[in-house]
Amino acid sequence: MIKITRLFKNFGSLEVLKDIDLHVMPGEVVVIIGPSGSGKSTLLRCINRLEVATSGTIIVDGFDINDEKTNINFIRTEAGMVFQQFNLFPHMTALRNVTLGPIKVRKIPRAKAEKLGMDLLKKVGLGDKIHVHPDQLSGGQKQRVAIARSLALNPKVMLFDEPTSALDPELVGEVLEVMKVLAKDGMTMVVVSHEMGFAREVADRVIFMDDGVIVEENTPEKIFAHPQNERTMNFLKMVL
Amino acid sequence: MGFQFKYSVIWESIPTLLVGVKLTIWITFFGLLIGFFLGTLAGLGKTVRSQLLNKISAVYVETIRGTPLMVQVMFIYFGLPMAAGTRIPPLVAGVTAIALNSGAYIAEIVRGAIQSIDRGQTEAGRSIGLTRFQTVLYVIWPQAFKRMIPPLGNQFIISLKDTSLLVVIGVGELTRTGQEIIAVNFRAFEVWTTVALMYLVLTLTLSKLLAVTEKRLEIQT
Numbered sequence: 001m002i003k004i005t006r007l008f009k010n011f012g013s014l015e016v017l018k019d020i021d022l023h024v025m026p027g028e029v030v031v032i033i034g035p036s037g038s039g040k041s042t043l044l045r046c047i048n049r050l051e052v053a054t055s056g057t058i059i060v061d062g063f064d065i066n067d068e069k070t071n072i073n074f075i076r077t078e079a080g081m082v083f084q085q086f087n088l089f090p091h092m093t094a095l096r097n098v099t100l101g102p103i104k105v106r107k108i109p110r111a112k113a114e115k116l117g118m119d120l121l122k123k124v125g126l127g128d129k130i131h132v133h134p135d136q137l138s139g140g141q142k143q144r145v146a147i148a149r150s151l152a153l154n155p156k157v158m159l160f161d162e163p164t165s166a167l168d169p170e171l172v173g174e175v176l177e178v179m180k181v182l183a184k185d186g187m188t189m190v191v192v193s194h195e196m197g198f199a200r201e202v203a204d205r206v207i208f209m210d211d212g213v214i215v216e217e218n219t220p221e222k223i224f225a226h227p228q229n230e231r232t233m234n235f236l237k238m239v240l
Numbered sequence: 241m242g243f244q245f246k247y248s249v250i251w252e253s254i255p256t257l258l259v260g261v262k263l264t265i266w267i268t269f270f271g272l273l274i275g276f277f278l279g280t281l282a283g284l285g286k287t288v289r290s291q292l293l294n295k296i297s298a299v300y301v302e303t304i305r306g307t308p309l310m311v312q313v314m315f316i317y318f319g320l321p322m323a324a325g326t327r328i329p330p331l332v333a334g335v336t337a338i339a340l341n342s343g344a345y346i347a348e349i350v351r352g353a354i355q356s357i358d359r360g361q362t363e364a365g366r367s368i369g370l371t372r373f374q375t376v377l378y379v380i381w382p383q384a385f386k387r388m389i390p391p392l393g394n395q396f397i398i399s400l401k402d403t404s405l406l407v408v409i410g411v412g413e414l415t416r417t418g419q420e421i422i423a424v425n426f427r428a429f430e431v432w433t434t435v436a437l438m439y440l441v442l443t444l445t446l447s448k449l450l451a452v453t454e455k456r457l458e459i460q461t
Contacts, residue, residue: 087363105368
């Protein structure tokens with residue numbers, strides 16, 4: 001589903017990603033953990049080209065996303081992105097946030113898009129907030145609308161960039177719950193997160209990144225119980 | 241012989257002055273309409289990736305901002321026709337000057353408002369597959385426009401008052417009408433007082449209109 005080969009990314013003279021290789025299989029849930037500044041978010045953002053890789057190839061669903069011939073707007077609909085700060089459109093209702101993509105990008109008729117939007121908002125537990133603007137929603141509700149907004153384009157992959165880091169602790173659970181349902185439904189997911197409980201429970205594979213490289217990757221059972229690398233050990237000791 | 245304020249002068253000059261008011265409103269309206277269009281183009285031109293459009297917009301804004309409106313008016317009315325070989329009606333020259341001038345300031349208002357919208361909004365728009373243009377149209381512009389209203393109101397009021405400079409090319413707007421009345425009756429104090437009050441009524445009305453618009457946009461979201 002996602003095949004990243006020899007990916008490098010520099011911001012000026014700062015090397016953020018150094019020779020990253022990563023394959024994600026269809027239906028797989030990959031959780032990326034690591035200290036801040038390790039390049040996790042940048043890696044995720046490279047996958048739908050919010051950041052342009054300095055070198056290397058990224059293939060998403062068979063399309064080379066750094067190829068000029070690839071329609072990047074199309075790829076972005078194939079890889080939905082959920083942001084730490086939600087980034088909902090504040091001037092639109094929850095429903096309009098969700099239907100904008102289907103109507104403007106997929107060219108689905110409004111009535112059909114609204115039906116889809118309502119179904120998705122119900123799915124994330126917000127059937128009663130359809131006509132509410134984001135400023136009247138809690139953080140957890142906002143993030144669930146944001147997930148519905150991405151799902152509305154029927155993506156093949158969902159990318160989550162620290163989706164619960166901006167939430168009050170009591171609101172984290174409701175967002176993780178929605179993500180668990182998605183994972184159970186077979187969605188391919190790449191999640192940058194500090195939620196070790198979620199990683200342990202839902203991930204098929206956990207990747208530990210530090211200083212722009214993938215230090216270690218393994219099943220959650222193995223990586224949490226028997227980390228091989230010293231850097232992984234030190235990191236896990238601090239967060240667990 | 242003390243000065244005597246003659247109220248009758250005011251009443252007598254009002255009908256003539258109102259003709260000038262009409263023209264002032266007309267010039268302001270069309271000048272700002274075109275100016276808003278120019279300003280939006282130049283403002284967007286400063287935010288797009290094209291270096292060429294950035295440059296063109298910057299040259300326009302800097303040239304207009306860096307020269308006095310009075311000089312621009314005279315350049316357009318007296319200068320350009322010499323080079324082009326045809327005369328421009330004063331009214332056309334006046335509207336053009338107000339449009340070009342306000343456009344440059346509006347460009348900065350537009351640019352500032354657009355750049356004040358969080359980058360995350362653009363990223364969210366792009367990440368659901370919207371093109372750059374669609375992202376600006378549906379996501380950025382509606383939010384930016386709300387932030388533009390207070391500074392736009394300021395600019396509208398400035399431009400309205402700036403139309404008074406068009407006396408130098410003989411456009412019969414409010415200030416010019418006042419001058420003409422004084423040339424006949426020599427009652428400078430009464431007439432300029434009336435003219436000033438009329439400008440004040442116009443600008444206060446404009447302020448009110450903008451406040452209502454702002455309120456309405458507030459309720460909509």
